[in-house]
Amino acid sequence: xxxxxxxxxxxxxxxxxxxxxxxxxxxxxxxxxxxxxxxxxxxxxxxxxxxxxxxxxxxxxxxxxxxxxxxxxxxxxxxxxxxxxxxxxxxxxxxxxxxxxxxxxxxxxxxxxxxxxxxxxxxxxxxxxxxxxxxxxxxxxxxxxxxxxxxxxxxxxxxxxxxxxxxxxxxxxxxxxxxxxxxxxxxxxxxxxxxxxxxxxxxxxxxxxxxxxxxxxxxxxxxxxxxxxxxxxxxxxxxxxxxxxxxxxxxxxxxxxxxxxx
Ligand code: GLP
Numbered sequence: 001x002x003x004x005x006x007x008x009x010x011x012x013x014x015x016x017x018x019x020x021x022x023x024x025x026x027x028x029x030x031x032x033x034x035x036x037x038x039x040x041x042x043x044x045x046x047x048x049x050x051x052x053x054x055x056x057x058x059x060x061x062x063x064x065x066x067x068x069x070x071x072x073x074x075x076x077x078x079x080x081x082x083x084x085x086x087x088x089x090x091x092x093x094x095x096x097x098x099x100x101x102x103x104x105x106x107x108x109x110x111x112x113x114x115x116x117x118x119x120x121x122x123x124x125x126x127x128x129x130x131x132x133x134x135x136x137x138x139x140x141x142x143x144x145x146x147x148x149x150x151x152x153x154x155x156x157x158x159x160x161x162x163x164x165x166x167x168x169x170x171x172x173x174x175x176x177x178x179x180x181x182x183x184x185x186x187x188x189x190x191x192x193x194x195x196x197x198x199x200x201x202x203x204x205x206x207x208x209x210x211x212x213x214x215x216x217x218x219x220x221x222x223x224x225x226x227x228x229x230x231x232x233x234x235x236x237x238x239x240x241x242x243x244x245x246x247x248x249x250x251x252x253x254x255x256x257x258x259x260x261x262x
Pocket of ligand 1 (some may be wrong): 038
């Protein structure tokens with residue numbers, strides 16, 4: 001696992017956006033399949049990718065996207081649906097993203113299980129995900145895979161924990177009751193099947209999650225720790241999120257990454 005420690009949020013986002021752009025450009029044949037998250041963590045990455053796209057530095061013409069998750073019961077036009085978030089903060093600003101290449105789980109489906117099974121099939125039909133970018137919850141969840149979700153889980157219906165509903169209530173008038181109780185989400189196994197996974201972790205509130213992901217054992221309690229078994233996993237983080245890492249781990253990652261640059 002690589003842990004890329006950047007001085008602040010802005011630098012973390014620049015690093016992550018450059019990494020995505022380089023990966024897209026490196027794919028010479030076929031479509032580049034990109035997994036994407038919502039949340040506040042990726043906002044800076046999206047802003048930088050939009051800038052690069054408008055400047056002609058990276059094209060999304062041959063990119064297919066799959067989003068991680070969606071609240072169950074929220075229509076596209078709801079300003080807290082992840083469909084709305086992705087269009088508002090990213091897709092609508094790109095010059096050459098094709099709408100037919102955007103995949104987001106349908107939170108209004110009357111057949112949630114079928115919707116999730118079709119999503120998995122579509123990912124497979126596209127040749128699998130080349131790079132999955134994700135965020136992390138304070139409890140270590142990736143997508144909506146809360147603590148104790150199987151590390152082999154596939155796309156399916158998830159029940160949100162009270163903690164997550166409280167954290168996400170900041171977008172629902174600070175009322176946890178207004179946060180949908182369920183969501184559709186890719187599984188931990190869906191994420192770890194990707195050729196590469198990059199998780200963004202920033203801010204003090206995520207310090208424990210970062211330490212558990214990197215230094216703790218592989219455990220369903222911290223679903224993000226499944227990445228320890230992935231051959232190509234990157235954690236892109238800022239200094240603030242490193243507060244709970246052991247000093248020698250922190251030094252180790254700075255050391256190997258500076259050697260990498262020589
Ligand atoms: C939600 C999403 C996750 C996201 C997490 C963290 O629960 N389902 O995919 O990673 O929030 O969000 P933020 O980046 O706003 O801290």
